[in-house]
Amino acid sequence: MQSDTPGAKKYFNRVPKQWDALYSHENPLKYLINKWLRKGLYWRYQLVFEQCGTIPEAKVLDIGCGTGRYSIEFAKRGAGRIVGIDFAPSMVDFSREIARQMEVADKCEFICGDFMTHQFEEPFDIILAVGVFDYVKDPGPMFKKIAQLKPRKFLASFPKFTLVWGTQRAIRYYWIKKCPIYNYTEEKLTNLYREAGFSDFQIISYEKGFFGIATTK
Numbered sequence: 475m476q477s478d479t480p481g482a483k484k485y486f487n488r489v490p491k492q493w494d495a496l497y498s499h500e501n502p503l504k505y506l507i508n509k510w511l512r513k514g515l516y517w518r519y520q521l522v523f524e525q526c527g528t529i530p531e532a533k534v535l536d537i538g539c540g541t542g543r544y545s546i547e548f549a550k551r552g553a554g555r556i557v558g559i560d561f562a563p564s565m566v567d568f569s570r571e572i573a574r575q576m577e578v579a580d581k582c583e584f585i586c587g588d589f590m591t592h593q594f595e596e597p598f599d600i601i602l603a604v605g606v607f608d609y610v611k612d613p614g615p616m617f618k619k620i621a622q623l624k625p626r627k628f629l630a631s632f633p634k635f636t637l638v639w640g641t642q643r644a645i646r647y648y649w650i651k652k653c654p655i656y657n658y659t660e661e662k663l664t665n666l667y668r669e670a671g672f673s674d675f676q677i678i679s680y681e682k683g684f685f686g687i688a689t690t691k
């Protein structure tokens with residue numbers, strides 16, 4: 475079942491450099507402004523690595539890897555193999571190039587494809603879906619596919635609707651970028667985790683969203 479998200483694919487295919495500016499220090503002023511305006515994005519980045527602790531040799535799947543910044547950091551921290559998948563070809567090209575520059579290309583495989591249709595032939599210890607569920611119209615099947623891959627840890631972020639941020643984001647993405655976004659509530663997330671078969675999970679609420687940490691034995 476393919477994701478029903480042509481708007482997201484087209485939009486993200488146009489903006490790899492813009493997206494990567496959130497992580498790269500190439501333009502220090504831009505980086506500082508982003509850091510101030512998008513605190514949640516940096517908080518969730520830190521949280522992922524705090525949650526994963528030491529990860530020697532772990533196998534990591536990074537769904538919607540974007541420009542590969544999480545994948546590359548996992549490689550630098552000692553993960554054994556990282557697979558990043560993104561359906562925007564320019565994002566995948568960008569990830570490959572940064573991994574090469576950071577000298578971790580041998581540990582990283584970047585696949586251009588839709589997570590929902592790609593067949594994975596190997597198990598993963600850690601699965602990430604950061605900044606991805608924002609663009610998923612029907613998240614149930616994605617949750618179930620992730621659960622079937624039986625990760626020891628599944629980490630994901632979800633946006634929540636707030637009057638000021640939610641409204642301006644909806645206008646920006648839906649009307650200007652032609653890329654619809656979908657919001658979540660704690661109740662909706664609890665049902666999604668349970669229905670996918672996750673029994674051990676924690677949902678952390680923060681200013682603009684939620685962060686979910688699910689563990690399996």
Ligand SMILES: C[S@@+](CC[C@H](N)C(=O)[O-])C[C@H]1O[C@@H](n2cnc3c(N)ncnc32)[C@H](O)[C@@H]1O
Pocket residue numbers: 477479482483486487537538539540541542543544559560561562565587588589590603604605606609
């Ligand atoms: C906001 S970016 C986040 C990138 C990265 N995870 C990060 O946090 O820096 C979301 C990415 O998810 C990708 N994406 C969304 N749905 C996807 C799907 N079903 N399969 C593969 N990639 C997807 C988009 O192309 C985009 O590059």
